[in-house]
Amino acid sequence: MKRTGDARLLRRVNRSAVLDLIYREGPLPRAEIARRLQLSPPTVTRIVSKMLEEGAILESEVVDSQGGRPATLLRFNPQSALMIGVYIGQQVVGALADLNGQIIESRTERMECGDGGVEQLIQLISALHAKAHSLGIPVRGVGVGAPSIVQYPEGIVVWSPTLGWRNLPLRNLLQDTLHLPVFVENEVNLIVLGENWRGVAQGLNNVVCISLGDGIGAGLILNGKLYRGTHCASGEIGYLIPGRQFLGYAYDTYGCLEGLAGCSGIVRRFWTAVEAGASSMLFAADRTEITAETILIAATQGDEAAAQVVDETIDYIVIAIANLSAILDPEMVIISGELAKYGSILIDEVRRRFNGLAPHTPPILVSASHVDAAVMGAVASAMMETSNALELYPRNL
Incomplete structure (x- = not known):
């Protein structure tokens, strides 16, 4: 034998x-x-x-x-089989891609919450599968990125406040209906995989990707491999504590850092600054219309309250990057997520304030598109999980 x-x-x-x-x-x-x-x-x-x-x-x-x-x-032959990659955010983006990561067809929809969101995923993936069938090419696997801690490889979405999913066995729900191999992963893990495969971090073995949005998380590639941690909760930097004044509280829905520098945290601190007397051209606006993006733009136009909040937000981001860099010594740090499109407002000042805070200063770059990177990461994840090849040593895709 x-x-x-x-x-x-x-x-x-x-x-x-x-x-x-x-x-x-x-x-x-x-x-x-x-x-x-x-x-x-x-x-x-x-x-x-x-x-x-x-x-x-x-x-x-x-x-x-x-x-x-x-x-x-x-x-x-990159079209010996096709892969389906799906990113779930405020929108759900699905793509049918070949084994070189070339997109054949993609679909974008506003993401629904609750059970409706699961049914929406099934319909979107089914449509992409039908497209592959019309081309006569088999689909080898499906990768899905969810905005939550995800138990891996079970594919259980632990808690996604934005979607209303708690302990949702998403992998089994999709796999049992679609009859395809499905792999569910934390969205930020897929962003860093995508950047490492087809983005700004190609060829690097130690990469940190920080996603800034309503939540804040980090995807980690260490020694050429995606690092998930003991409880699949590595990179949950939204729970970082940026000062002793934040100790002694329970952070159940959002972590401490997310509550300060996430989108909703930026808006909350803006109104706190206005109520404390900081002047703002946005004061008379309908509060429901003020977003983190509105505040970032107003800061560039000299709005006092907005500039104060953005200045504090940059400090919180720098603290997170400095702590990660001191612990992990990455080759590159990538800023991604919903707020990355305003990287030009943030990045120069982040770099300036970071200088000298860690033993080594890594390049700090802004992702061209966190959605594209996440979709590519979903494709890459499904490719790796369905490959017959043996991984003999740590290496990138």
């Missing part, structure tokens, strides 16, 4: 190595693959024949420039 098991493992290792080499450095001829991997030509031929039969790779001929015999090259 041991010999049989060893042989199967060796076949899987060899197949993984061949596919990985073609994916990263192809197109390549069979002889070059055998040489680089130190495998016998018959072994490579056997592996390649099986992958050609499955459609995982394709072959093409390239004519020798010296007029010699054409060489047959092997290349990865």
Whole structure:
């Protein structure tokens, strides 16, 4: 039995190595693959024949420039299967993508809450699955990012105040209805995966991505791998305590930092500043129309109360980045989330105030699009979970 098991493992290792080499450095001829991997030509031929039969790779001929015999090259086939990636925020964004992360079709809808939100997800994913079926290409898996701590791999959404989901077995609900492999992950974890695969952090092994919105969280890639923590709650930096005056309270719905620097916290502190006497051009406005974005824009226009609140918010963000940098020593920190589109208002001052607070100062960048990154991360997550390849050492996608 041991010999049989060893042989199967060796076949899987060899197949993984061949596919990985073609994916990263192809197109390549069979002889070059055998040489680089130190495998016998018959072994490579056997592996390649099986992958050609499955459609995982394709072959093409390239004519020798010296007029010699054409060489047959092997290349990865990104459309041997498709993936579905879904991001849940104020809107739900779903995309059908190939194995290179190229989007074939995407859909965006206003996200519903409660049970209606689950049914909405089922309908959206089903529509994308139908598109793949019309193309004659199988869907290999579905990745979903939820704004909550997510028990992994069970896919249970622990508590999402914005959606009204508590201890929701989202993976099972979707998988049982769709009859597809489904993987549910914390949205910020998917953002950092997407940035690491197709975004600003490609090729890096230690990355922190901070999502700023109504909630505040961080996705962590450490030593080339997504880090979830013991209870799948790593990166819940919304619970950071930025000062001793905030001790002694219970933070049940939102964490301390979220209550201060999240969207609703920014709005609350703005009205507190106005009531304390700070002047504001927004004072006469309908309170329901004032948002964190309104306040950020007003700060650039010289509004006293808004500028005071934004100044404090920058301090809170810098404290979070400094603490994470001192503990994790990342190669890069990425600012993402709903407020990242106002990064030009925040980022220069964040960098200036951060300087000298940690042993090493990492580059601090703004994500081009947290939604796109999250969708790419959802695709990447489903790809990894459904791959037959063996991960022999920590590495990026």
